[in-house]
Amino acid sequence: MTPYGSPSPAPGPVLVTGATGTTGSRLVVRLLRAGHPVRAAGRRAAPVAGAEPVAFDWSAPATHDAALDGAAALYLVPPPGATDPADVMLPFLDRARRAGVRRAVLLSSSLVPAGGPATGQVHRALPGHFPEWAVLRPSWFMQNVTGGHPHARSIRGDGVLTTATGRGRVAFIDADDIAAVAAHALTDPVPHNTDWVLTGPQALSYDEVAALVSHVAGRPVRHRAVSGAELRARYARDLPDAFAAFLAELDLRIAGGAEDRVTDSVARVTGRPPTSFAAYLRANAALFEAG
Ligand SMILES: NC(=O)c1ccc[n+]([C@@H]2O[C@H](COP(=O)([O-])OP(=O)(O)OC[C@H]3O[C@@H](n4cnc5c(N)ncnc54)[C@H](OP(=O)(O)O)[C@@H]3O)[C@@H](O)[C@H]2O)c1
Helix, strand or coil: CCCCCCCCCCCCCEEECCCCCCCHHHHHHHHHHCCCCEEEEECCCCCCCCCEEEECCCCCHHHHHHHHCCCCEEEECCCCCCCCCHHHHHHHHHHHHHCCCCEEEEECCCCCCCCCCCHHHHHHHHHHHCCEEEEEEECCEHHHHCCCCHHHHHHHHHCEEEECCCCCEECCECHHHHHHHHHHHHHCCCCCCEEEEECCCCCEEHHHHHHHHHHHHCCCCEEEECCHHHHHHHHHCCCCHHHHHHHHHHHHHHHCCCCCCCCCHHHHHHCCCCCCHHHHHHHCHHHHCCC
């Protein structure tokens, strides 16, 4: 039992946006396992087995009312790559409020405060829309080195991790710990009504991460430190320039020490400590096997 009580079923389904994504997919599994009805929203027909699928596209408002119909709570994953997600998210929040949704949990980022850029604008608006809310502000995901993230792809392809973080440290977090906090924030009887900066148990430099990955993968992986301008140009090959600039700026803030911290938020909300990077890598070692 945490200070917010033991999770209890919501009076209607939890609408999970980004249900196929890094945190959303893990959240859906956790909610279903705990017996909560889940509506899994995505652009594909049946995003997650076991949940009620609903077609949902941030850029197609015609899909929004059906997704919200009867929902008791929302998990909000912003549209990927948007520098101003408030443009599409705030009208959706207005609809949700009108539809009677009481609780919303927003996925933001540790370096983005309420009123800050990108999701910071949605964060600021959330308490005015819903009587019950929480904003999750995780540090960088451990999954960035194992999944479809550019870091994971370049580790697999070239054995290189390219950042503009220099020797700055980050307390990487397992997305499953974020999902665990999200499940509590969505279903605890006492609403959290706060933002949580979520970190893993230890701040590590990317040199240290490269060493850990090398050890588990059984082949050399090195950290290549580049300038902010070089990183921005790299990202801009695949992303809109403004978003590439935003991501490069976050790396420079890490270089300046902005992420060199750990919080006890995961333990406070879930009652257990967060997963370490070494344990996460050991558990996912198979992902580094050739082929
Ligand atoms: N990676 C990190 O280290 C990190 C750190 C802190 C915060 N964050 C934040 O975490 C969030 C998620 O990042 P992620 O990279 O892990 O992404 P993700 O959740 O794995 O993927 C994005 C999700 O959005 C869905 N989606 C894509 N376009 C959509 C659209 N137009 N309408 C509705 N849904 C759409 C995708 O589903 P379908 O394609 O199936 O529709 C997918 O489920 C981002 O806001 C990021 O800022 C990330």
